[in-house]
Amino acid sequence: MPSRRALFAGFFSIGMAGFGGVLPLAHYMLVQQRRWLSDAEFTELLSLGQLLPGPNIVNMSVVIGSRFHGAQGAVIAFTGLLLAPFCIGMLLVSLYAQYRSLPALQAVLHGLAPAATGLIFAVGLRLLGGLERRWWCWLLALLTFVGIGLLHLPLLPLLLLLLPLAVWLARHLPRKDD
Template identity: 65%
Template sequence: MEPDLRAPSRRDLFAGFFSIGLTGFGGVLPQAHRMMVLRRRWLSEADFAVVLGLGQVLPGPNIVNVAVAVGSRFHGASGALAAIAGLLLAPMVIVLLLASFYGHYRQLALVQNVLHGLASAAAGLIAAMGLRLLERIERKLWCVLVAALTFCALGVLQLPLLWSLALLAPVAVGLAWRDRPKEGA
């Protein structure tokens, strides 16, 4: 670990992920990045990118996978449980309350407009985090081409995610394997 990074206690894990769960709506990964890397300095940019990559590969919500990975990194299973409990407690209570209110007021145009605005804000936060991470990655032509193909397949052509991954993941792994540093060279 880098010298300026700080290992959180279980209480810190709970409180940090509670703050993410309390303030996040939709895309919480930008808030997680800000909390863990920029404010509390639990992880470096590179460590966050690795944890995020792991979270995206594993089944389930990315932020839950990130919470498990970060919690277990510092305190094993009890750290993972503290991070998950912090992450999920506030949203669970909020969602139950909102569901009750939404059941009564869903037909109002104001309610529909607020939900559209929140979705736009979440998309902007995710785009900002992606641009910040983009500054840190290696710039190789094959990486850019795979990213562009993925964007075209999913965003433009709207192909199914499973089929796109089934085709593009082996291509990316093969290119990375071919581009790896050779032993003894």
């Protein structure tokens, strides 16, 4: 059983590795390097983490910390995991507040905006591939795009309007393969 200090240090090292996508590192640290869990236990806890609301690794840190040191261990593991990203985020916010008017920083941010837009567009295209090949699915996707992207309508009211229409169309229009 790891000590409280080792528990904090282990999850702190995972948190230092990145803000997201740290699951492979967590597996390496928890299963292979420190041997706190077996592969089966890791998979079981990951499944549990996926069922609970919130990020998987955060849920796993709470469960693993609790397993070794009860409620105190859950707090220690959770704090270890999130301390570094929180501090880095706060540092970036304070640096931005102080230097946001610098032309160099503005140039960097203006350069990042198209890259972020491109990533979002690429994900959207990937999701389009999974869209059902029925005319009304494409129509609803187009209506959503026009409503949000072009008319700047609020997301929630638009979805509350289109959702009943989508459910009605799905129930009442025949499928080609039926």
